[in-house]
Amino acid sequence: MxxxxxxxxxxxxxxxxxxxxxxxxxxxxxxxxxxxxxxxxxxxxxxxxxxxxxxxxxxxxxxxxxxxxxxxxxxxxxxxxxxxxxxxxxxxxxxxxxxxxxxxxxxxxxxxxxxxxxxxxxxxxxxxxxALPLYTDAALLFYRADLLDKYGLRPPATWDELAAQATQVLAAERATGNRDLQGFVWQGKAYEGLTVNALEWIASSGGGTIVEADGTITIDNPGAVQAVQRAAAWVGGISPTGVLNYAEEEARGVFQSGRAVFMRNWPYAWALAQGEGSPVRGKVGVVPLPTDGAANRPRAVLxxxxxxxxxxxxxxxxxxxxxxxxxxxxxxxxxxxxxxxxxxxxxxxxxxxxxxxLPFQVEGVFDTAVARPSRATGALYNQASSQFFNAVHAVLEGHGSAQERLAALARQLERLSRGGRW
Missing domain, CATH: 3.40.190.10 (Periplasmic binding protein-like II)
Structure with a gap:
């Protein structure tokens, strides 16, 4: 700074x-x-x-x-x-x-x-x-098309499929000596990027949007708990523990160097991955982010x-x-x-x-994009987001369960908003 x-x-x-x-x-x-x-x-x-x-x-x-x-x-x-x-x-x-x-x-x-x-x-x-718009964004799942083809896999549609495929590819590749390969990299640092990632996990699992449009605080619900606990299981498994310090560029650096099977990131990463000198040039595919496999649709944050x-x-x-x-x-x-x-x-x-x-214009990504609750929370959004990403980060680090942390978060947000009135 x-x-x-x-x-x-x-x-x-x-x-x-x-x-x-x-x-x-x-x-x-x-x-x-x-x-x-x-x-x-x-x-x-x-x-x-x-x-x-x-x-x-x-x-x-x-x-x-x-x-x-x-x-x-x-x-x-x-x-x-x-x-x-x-x-x-x-x-x-x-x-x-x-x-x-x-x-x-x-x-x-x-x-x-x-x-x-x-x-x-x-x-x-x-x-x-x-303000005037400069560009817009909705995140995508980047994957190593060459590795999925090698093992006869199609890009995952659900979070559980992603975890299973990452586990399979990691085991097979590490058996051949590829020890540096990771399964899934994303933005796990305690900052706004984690709010975005976690909201995508939650919204795609039927867990709402933390605070709904009318100001109601809904984060303490089974869908949200399941989504955050599922992500915590990735850390130290398909995702390196270092992911808890990753922002966008750290995740891109690992993926673009050829050391990850899957990556969640914004579309800007496509041109860089396909650029001259990129180790993964011609080996990358993109699809919408996964969902929980129930009736819920993929939800990329806008x-x-x-x-x-x-x-x-x-x-x-x-x-x-x-x-x-x-x-x-x-x-x-x-x-x-x-x-x-x-x-x-x-x-x-x-x-x-x-x-x-822009060959990665995936049908429906923008149609199903989810907005962060900045309108509902108004001038208090930054504080609400900080409380949210810190609670999620604690779960990812193993400091308490998602059920405990999200229940405590709901109480914090109630106090911050004076009972949801924001």
Whole structure:
């Protein structure tokens, strides 16, 4: 974190110097650093610079969404003008809305209408459009197609099938000396990513969404208990104990190096796994996440990132122009073709180049995606999510049963929400 602050300070000083000594505006954009997020921002900034003559300084923020939110809250609470535009998680508009300008009247209505209406709605808080969509996400199950073919297996449709197949392949491969191979890697670190993973386990097992749309707390139920306890059994078995410290990039690193049979991750991992020099290039397949095998459907958590303009910015007009450019159809097509990121503009899913670049468009993934309960919990979402992922992490570490921890969590959430009133 200290290193991030030092880098941020140095870049901000550079940005200030540019503003003072040039007529063109210099916009400072804080962007993510997971996968190829930074390349998306840097490539778009370079294109906008060529087109407008304005400059952009792209600041890399922490890879962990939880750490990134904490940094943003610190900078914004200070009313700092140092950052003009921010890349924010799809669940953050309600938390950060008071710090961002309303884009509804500052952007061409046709540009807004081009995006999925539901994503524009998710970025609208009390009638104010506080961000524009950059890309959307719904997680997938990545698998080693070569290994499944080798042992005559089809991609798993249920969590139990995944565990059985991982166990079978591990036993056979380790008998041949492949001792480094793991069965299933995912995001088990105590952070927002674990909230996402655990919600997928629970929702696909009929256990609800932690807090329902009306604010009712439903996490203490048999489906949720079974789902979390099942995941705890993976740790030290088909999943390495180190998975409890994995975020997205740690899981991808293991899988892409050829050391895992299955991986849960966002679609961005596809382009990297298939890239030049990747040890698993041409050996990877993707399918929807598993379900519990009952009547429940696979449920990938809806992700994605937006771009917002700070109300403390001294370069608001230039920042709005940059954000509009980066979220437009041309840039979203570039993100999809070059990096495998999912557009938020429906028309792009009919573009032949986009369809060639995104062969993993699995039917129904977005139709069944589940939202985190950020709307129901409002400004308290971050606290609710922290309580949830810490409770789940404790179970995964073997500190108490899922039944005990989720019952205690329900009581914590009741107190936090004042009886579900949030």
């Amino acid at each position: 200290a290193r991030t602050h030092r880098c941020l300070g140095a870049l901000v000083l550079l940005a200030t110097a540019c503003v003072l000594h040039a007529e063109a505006a210099t916009v400072v954009l804080s962007c993510g650093s997971v996968g190829q997020e930074l390349q998306i921002c840097q490539g778009g900034a370079a294109a906008w610079r060529r087109e407008t003559g304005h400059d952009v300084i792209v600041v890399a923020s922490p890879g962990s969404a939880t750490e990134r939110l904490a940094l943003y809250q610190q900078v914004l609470a200070a009313g700092s003008p140092d950052i003009d535009a921010y890349a924010i998680d799809v669940i953050w508009p309600g938390l950060l809305a008071s710090h961002f300008i309303d884009l509804a009247r500052r952007v061409d209505p046709a540009a807004l209408e081009a995006h999925f209406p539901a994503i524009i709605a998710a970025s609208t808080v009390r009638g104010r459009l506080v 992700g994605g990132w937006q771009l917002a303009v700070s109300k403390y910015s001294r370069n608001q007009e230039a920042a709005i122009a940059l954000v509009t450019f980066l979220t437009g159809a041309a840039e979203q097509k570039r993100h999809a073709v070059a990096y495998g990121y999912q557009p938020t503009i429906p028309a792009l899913y009919r573009d032949p180049e986009v369809l060639r670049a």
